[in-house]
Amino acid sequence: MNQGAKKLQWSSVLIVPMFWLTDACVDYYLLAEYASFGSALFQPHAIELYMRILISFLFISFGLYAALLLKRADQIKSELLIKNEYLEVLKIKLEQLSIVDPLTGVFNRRKFDESLDVAISNAKRHQHLFGMLMIDIDHFKRVNDEFGHQTGDNVLRTICDLIISSIRDTDQLFRVGGEEFCLIAMMIDKERLNLLAEKIRKAVESYKFDEVGKITISIGTTCFNDGDSHKSIYSRVDAALYSAKHQGRNCTVFNG
Numbered sequence: 001m002n003q004g005a006k007k008l009q010w011s012s013v014l015i016v017p018m019f020w021l022t023d024a025c026v027d028y029y030l031l032a033e034y035a036s037f038g039s040a041l042f043q044p045h046a047i048e049l050y051m052r053i054l055i056s057f058l059f060i061s062f063g064l065y066a067a068l069l070l071k072r073a074d075q076i077k078s079e080l081l082i083k084n085e086y087l088e089v090l091k092i093k094l095e096q097l098s099i100v101d102p103l104t105g106v107f108n109r110r111k112f113d114e115s116l117d118v119a120i121s122n123a124k125r126h127q128h129l130f131g132m133l134m135i136d137i138d139h140f141k142r143v144n145d146e147f148g149h150q151t152g153d154n155v156l157r158t159i160c161d162l163i164i165s166s167i168r169d170t171d172q173l174f175r176v177g178g179e180e181f182c183l184i185a186m187m188i189d190k191e192r193l194n195l196l197a198e199k200i201r202k203a204v205e206s207y208k209f210d211e212v213g214k215i216t217i218s219i220g221t222t223c224f225n226d227g228d229s230h231k232s233i234y235s236r237v238d239a240a241l242y243s244a245k246h247q248g249r250n251c252t253v254f255n256g
Contacts, residue, residue: 101175103153104160112174112182116230119184123224131193132233133183134220134241135163135200138249140179143212151211159217162203167196182237190223190254197221197252205250216250223256 025037033045044052099111107115122128137143137159144152156179163173163181171185183200185193197219204217220240222233240255247253 104157104175106160106164106181107172107174109174109176112176112184113230115172115174115184116234119186120224120228120230120233123228128187129189129224131185131188131190131196131221131223132237133185133193133197133200134176134237135181135183136218136241136245137179138216138218138245143215147211155209155212155215158207158209159204159215162207163200166200166203171196188223190256193221193223194252194254201250201252218244218249219252220244221252221254225256 099107099114101108116132119128119130123130137155140152140155143155156175160173160175160181163183167173167183167185170187171183174182174184176182185196188196201217201219204215207215209215218241220237220243222237222240224233236255240253243255244251244253
């Protein structure tokens with residue numbers, strides 16, 4: 001029980017003797033109904049006694065009931081706080097689910113579109129230049145066909161782990177298709193972007209996958225240019241990836 005409810009309970013009890021004393025003063029000093037103050041206080045007439053007892057009972061009952069209401073109000077407040085906290089956690093989880101690929105744990109296509117728009121806006125307003133990679137797993141259909149989709153899923157997760165371990169904390173990885181990924185790298189030039197792409201490619205190439213063995217990836221890269229839009233930079237990096245595939249795969253191609 002909170003302090004307010006306790007104070008209300010005690011107040012309702014303490015007010016009874018105060019009321020009793022006040023009523024006795026009125027009866028003796030103002031109405032002169034008793035020979036002495038002691039008689040008015042301790043030996044009131046029957047009807048007076050009943051009236052005092054009734055009013056005292058009402059005071060105490062009101063205090064107890066009000067205290068119970070306060071206690072219940074506190075309980076409801078606590079329950080609402082708990083529910084609000086739960087809803088906030090649920091909201092965060094739902095927001096997370098809406099932007100994260102459930103299989104790999106990296107951001108999804110929806111988040112990619114949002115992040116690319118933000119990166120373009122920052123590049124235009126604040127000259128925060130960025131680069132972009134588009135990554136495709138070479139012959140991934142063969143993995144699914146020969147080893148099954150469970151193995152294919154494991155390959156996807158492992159490749160994501162390899163990419164994440166190769167990039168900076170400020171870089172963002174997105175799954176934009178079945179076996180296709182995009183990476184947005186902030187504050188980077190062409191030379192460092194291509195070094196990053198090669199680091200990722202070599203990390204995957206040198207890894208021995210369970211059951212499957214060796215897997216390679218093809219990467220297209222590009223950097224933001226003045227006047228770029230979402231469509232133009234995406235088309236350019238997509239064309240770079242297309243070139244990498246037609247150059248024999250397991251390579252990196254830049255398209256500026």
